[in-house]
Amino acid sequence: MMKLRTSMILLLVFSWLVQKVLADTVDIREWLVPWANSEPGPAYVDTGGRVWFVGQRADYVANFSPETGEFNRYDLQAGTAPTALIVDSNRTIWFASNKRRHIGSLNPSTGRVDEFSMPDRKAKDPRAMTIDQAGDIWFTVEDGNFIGRLMVANGEVVLIPIPTKKFRPHGIVVDSDGNPWATSSERNMLLRVSLSDMSVTEFETPNVNSRFRKIVATSDGTVWFTDYALGQIGRFDPRNGEFSEWPLPGGSDSKPSGIAVDRDDRIWLVETGRIPNSLIGFDTGTETFLTVTDIPSGAGSVDHMHYYEPAGEVWFGTRTNYIGRAKVH
Numbered sequence: 001m002m003k004l005r006t007s008m009i010l011l012l013v014f015s016w017l018v019q020k021v022l023a024d025t026v027d028i029r030e031w032l033v034p035w036a037n038s039e040p041g042p043a044y045v046d047t048g049g050r051v052w053f054v055g056q057r058a059d060y061v062a063n064f065s066p067e068t069g070e071f072n073r074y075d076l077q078a079g080t081a082p083t084a085l086i087v088d089s090n091r092t093i094w095f096a097s098n099k100r101r102h103i104g105s106l107n108p109s110t111g112r113v114d115e116f117s118m119p120d121r122k123a124k125d126p127r128a129m130t131i132d133q134a135g136d137i138w139f140t141v142e143d144g145n146f147i148g149r150l151m152v153a154n155g156e157v158v159l160i161p162i163p164t165k166k167f168r169p170h171g172i173v174v175d176s177d178g179n180p181w182a183t184s185s186e187r188n189m190l191l192r193v194s195l196s197d198m199s200v201t202e203f204e205t206p207n208v209n210s211r212f213r214k215i216v217a218t219s220d221g222t223v224w225f226t227d228y229a230l231g232q233i234g235r236f237d238p239r240n241g242e243f244s245e246w247p248l249p250g251g252s253d254s255k256p257s258g259i260a261v262d263r264d265d266r267i268w269l270v271e272t273g274r275i276p277n278s279l280i281g282f283d284t285g286t287e288t289f290l291t292v293t294d295i296p297s298g299a300g301s302v303d304h305m306h307y308y309e310p311a312g313e314v315w316f317g318t319r320t321n322y323i324g325r326a327k328v329h
Contacts, residue, residue: 025293028279030322031064034071040317042304043324046087049310053317054082054095061085061093061106064323074111076104084129084139084304088152094137096126103129103137103150103157116155123148123159128214128304132174138193140169140182147172147182147193147200160198162191167202171214171259173223181223183212190215190223190236203236205243210234214269214304216261218284224267226256233259233269233282246282249292250274260305260314262328266290268314270302277302277318279326297322 033040038058045051052063055073059080064071076082081099088094093106101124102115118126123144130138137150145167146159162169168186175181180193188210190203211229218224222237231254232245248254248271255273262268267282277299281290295302300319307314312329 024291026279026281026291027327028293028295028324030295030297030318030324031066031069033062033321033323035060035062035073037321039319040321040323041083042085042306043315043317044085044087044306045308045311045313045315046091047089048091051315051323052085052087052093053323054085056081056083061095063108066325074106074108074113076113080104083127086129086131086137088131088135094129094131096129096139098125098127102126103139103148114155116150116157118144118148118159119157120144120146120159122146128170128172130172130174130180132178132180134178138172138174138180140172142168142170142185145169147180147191149180158198160193160200162202163200164189164202167191170212171225173215173217175217175223176219176221181215181217183215183225185211185213185228187211190225192238203241203243205234205236207245210245213257214259216259216267218261218265220265222284224259224261224284226259226269228255228257231255231271231273233267233280235284246287246289248280249289250278250280254278256280258302258305258316260307262307262312262314263309266328268305268307268326268328270295270299270305270316272299272301272303275300279314281328293326295324297324299324 038055041054041056062073082095083098084096169182170185171183188205215225231252234245250271254271259269276294279293297320314326
């Protein structure tokens with residue numbers, strides 16, 4: 001009887017400690033975007049600390065200053081439907097047009113927009129973007145089933161067909177060796193493009209029911225991704241070919257989408273399957289969850305996240321028309 005009672009006490013103490021750890025929160029602040037129902041998309045901080053984002057439903061590129069709360073807007077062609085945005089080291093703004101078949105660049109000083117069209121009519125829907133160590137732009141074409149590369153020096157767009165039909169590449173990241181990785185939103189697969197010869201290698205994950213969204217790479221060469229269908233965070237180690245997944249605090253219906261990695265290789269992601277959405281912290285070293293923080297506006301959904309290392313912040317846009325900032329350091 002004494003052993004049973006002791007075991008029960010230890011179990012209760014352990015449960016209390018786990019709840020206490022996950023009850024810790026990070027500071028989240030949100031700014032309401034002045035253009036209603038525009039669905040502000042990826043929020044990306046430039047080298048000067050200005051935050052840039054797109055209006056996915058209102059065809060604009062915009063920025064704002066967190067210090068003053070001032071917003072500025074650059075209108076794009078009607079029907080552009082920008083779904084991704086990144087800023088390079090020269091503070092050129094790059095965005096993906098999901099409906100007008102191009103990658104665009106914006107010069108903030110002049111307001112000039114240049115368009116780099118897809119060379120294949122089947123590449124109709126550029127979706128996610130990232131930038132490599134040479135400053136070139138990599139992107140996914142979801143319905144068209146391509147991985148794309150825009151060489152910034154000459155504006156050439158190269159499309160790489162994906163061997164598996166209806167792979168539907170969604171998120172994309174470049175690892176420390178310069179190789180792009182992409183997730184599949186239709187199959188339980190990841191892929192890697194070899195920078196040396198542009199060949200594509202596909203990796204099938206163990207669970208046939210997995211469906212993925214965004215992806216990041218940590219400093220040890222592993223890639224981490226959100227399993228939207230199963231409510232898990234996943235890891236793939238290309239050194240040994242092993243997959244691992246951890247169920248999220250919100251359970252199988254948590255529907256994680258956006259993901260970011262900080263300077264300590266901690267993962268930050270958002271559960272979009274519950275209202276309010278929750279920001280989740282995960283320690284890749286100890287393989288444990290750190291924190292659960294509800295997003296004040298509810299968020300609706302957070303599909304993209306950007307880690308701004310100088311300030312230790314994660315930035316994101318929401319379907320509730322806010323730009324959000326989470327202080328993670």
